[in-house]
Amino acid sequence: MDNKVKAALLAGGVVAISMTSSVFAAATAVTSAATAQTVSVASSAAGGYVAEAFKLNVSANVAMSYDGDTTAVGVKSGNSKGMHTFGGSSNGGAVKACESTSIANPAASLTATITAGC
Numbered sequence: 001m002d003n004k005v006k007a008a009l010l011a012g013g014v015v016a017i018s019m020t021s022s023v024f025a026a027a028t029a030v031t032s033a034a035t036a037q038t039v040s041v042a043s044s045a046a047g048g049y050v051a052e053a054f055k056l057n058v059s060a061n062v063a064m065s066y067d068g069d070t071t072a073v074g075v076k077s078g079n080s081k082g083m084h085t086f087g088g089s090s091n092g093g094a095v096k097a098c099e100s101t102s103i104a105n106p107a108a109s110l111t112a113t114i115t116a117g118c
Helices: 003-017
Strands: 028-030 037-041 054-058 062-068 073-079 085-089 095-097
Touching: 028 037
Parallel strands: none
Antiparallel strands: 028 062, 037 054, 062 073, 073 085, 085 095
16 A cells, blocks of 8 residues: 555544534545545534644555545545545544455545545
8 A cells, every 4th residue: 555545534533523413415436536635524514523624645646546434434535546545434443445356546546435534
């Protein structure tokens, strides 16, 4: 697993895991870009899991998706130059590869699930 992908997933997960709220919102995806991005995560994001807005740095060529409800959040990420997507959730907290085999473009389509990330 690319260290930058790990760092992005863990940073987003750690911040999101420490927050709660009761406002609902839709799932959010960040598309990959050729250069690093700073993503603003609004309060009430991830289905109400995020209580206070924060900024998240996303490395070049990395896409991510997150979703949640008032009690849990899931994050999934992939690098357009990689072979796997990685996901994790506040339901257990582990980050893992989402596929057992390589896929052509991991960053092309990401949908995080609340319970597992993958």
